[in-house]
Amino acid sequence: MQSDINQNPDLAGSPGATTGAGRTMTGGKAMLSVQGLKKVYQTDGGPVEAVRNLTFDLRAGELACLVGPSGSGKTTLLKCISGLMAPTEGEVLLDGTKVTGPPKKMAVVFQEYGRSLFPWMRVRENVELPLKNQGMPKAERDRLVDEALEAVGLSHVPLSYPWQLSGGMQQRVAIARAVAYQPEVLLMDEPFAAVDAQTRADLEDLIRTVWKKLGVTVLFVTHDIDESVYLGERVIILSSSPTVVQEDLIIDLPAERDQLNTRALPRFTELRHHVYEQIQLAKTGHRPAAASH
């Protein structure tokens, strides 16, 4: 099962199961490239190695999910990629340029929607602020904000404050803010972990729609196995901490997905099963052979 899904002409290198690295691409074709990333925190109790050695590339326009057991350094990785934190070793390249601070072409959606929106600004002002800060003319700003709110289905609440909305709607505002920013790469850090199941399904479909419409590269971090398989074109499974890539799996499900039919496909079940097994292995401390020393 594994061998047939690991063949992809675009990708060089070998899958993670043997090397501890994800797929990489030749000739600088990657939109986002994580190379030998390592992060060690200096704490009072001595150094703690959160991420050991992470390598993988994302093609332009790809939607990849990153799953791993809890405490596998997902958030650390995301902070390094988004330029909020400097890695101890290795580097992150965005469209060939090394990331040293938050890059302009990148937007991040955080899990804590309640804490990532400005509570003193109305919905519309929240979405507009990054554009205003760039000095974009008012007319263009208005158009982008309208489109973004329309895309996430929130055209009717521009004058509400975020905290007057439900959790799912607040996360839509955060997504709208990211969309209006017109990023080339969209990072999402467990964005739906704190919303209820029904809202979650809606938001997953929203992400697929937005992704297809904008052609943006998405890296979606989640701890939910179903979600990763349903959403991703590719699932990168992380080992437990100190983190390496446990496996880099291509999700060969049809591009048109819907909550009922896709999840009922036998292939969905197979992939889900496979990811589940790998995560269980990772939890017990199993590591890819080449990375275990």
Next chain:
Amino acid sequence: MRIAKSFLYVLGLPALLVLIWWLSTLGATSFFVPTPGTLASTFAKTWFGDRIFTDVLPSILRLLAGVSAAIILGILAGLLIGSIPWLRALTEPVLEFFRAVPPPVLVPVLMLLMGISDSMKVVVIISGCIWPVLLNTIEGVRAIDGVLSDSAHTYGIGGWARVRYLVLPSAGPQILAGVRQCLSIGLILMVISEMFASSSGLGFTIVQFQRSFAVPEMWSGIVILGLIGVAMSFIFQFTERRILRWYYGLREVENAV
């Protein structure tokens, strides 16, 4: 009907208290407590004349000058100290000490350093009421939510825009709590600086009345200080409600859960 009811709620107790006061001063004439009528007429006679321009307004102007300077300086310094961790650690114990010094003791010090003048009284007010604003601003800046700060950072919001859109609003509730303390300390210092070192102003005048045993006039002075305090408190609350509308809404939502 509802308006009448809330009218009763607002005026009921004050009316009752005035009535009790009136009844209890009806028979005997107490040296210490004037009747409501005497107080009202004394109040009008004492304050609605030249004193407005010689005592009341100058006092209020000094208070406003001192308090606004303290608020501006406190917020600016607080933003600076609060955003630089090593500077905060360096200054924290010294600032805690200055906050703990009871502000009225600054009056003799500044009298010594600056002599008795208007600017000395303004400096007394500034140096006494800057601390709550300063320390609250530092604390408010320090306590900015990490996720919110990361969000602003990833969207390239830095420098002045960060202060304008993230730091100031986020620290707003804390800063305004400091401003409230600043206002009441400022009023205290206005009065004391005039009682201690002055030949005009509200504080001086009221003490003069007391020394010459002009009891109704003294009471009218207490009333005018009270009115200034109440007016400041109302203006502050009005402004705070407007600035922090989002904050009270958010708290209400949080509390309802």
Next chain:
Amino acid sequence: MTKRTLGLAGILGFLLTWELIPRLGLVEARFLPPASEVLAALAVDFQLTAFWAAVGETLLAWVLGLAAAVLLAVAAGFVVGSSHFLRRFTNSTVEFLRPIPSVALIPLAVLLFGVKIESSLMLIIYASFWQIFIQVLYGVADVDNVAMQTARSFGLRTVARVRYVVFPTALPYLMTGVRLAASVALILAITAELVIGSPGLGREIALAQSGGAISGMYALIVATGLIGVLINLLMRFIERKTLSWHSSIRSEVIV
């Protein structure tokens, strides 16, 4: 460098600056003596009975005034706070009386009590009362409806409900009020001594100033600052001890 060393460096830097300002002649030493002289004067003070007597008098006024304010404010706060009618009925009066600066009462205090400790007490109690009273009102109003209904459904009577539901809810607010009132009470104690001349550190400061003992005056001011710091530390300690179970889940009410 750790936080503690930086803080220590800050204190040393402050003392050094203070030392240098008069030494370099930026301000005349007869107006601002160098830090070393003031600290020496403070060290001398520490050996004088008169100094400790003054400290004792200030602290006595502080503790008596604060205790009386706590008792009055808790009693009034619980009574008014637990009745919706009383809360609304007293609201306008409270909002009118609270902002009156307690120093406005100084002439009245002098007239009634002269330079006795009662003058200090009157100002301290008036100022501290409102700080605590308002916090208690918030605290009693904050009682969780579900908790109250639970208590009722288990048949707890009024006294038991106050004891087990209302009081624990209001306690953190009360402690906040007491902490705020503690520093206000010190300010008013010193003020009364300074302006009216009731016995204590404040009067000593006024005497030192008019007597030209400038180092002594600064030493006494430093002493009041140290007392203020100690009171703050003490109050925070008490607050932490009594609220170890939930001080973290609640943020301070802004009043």
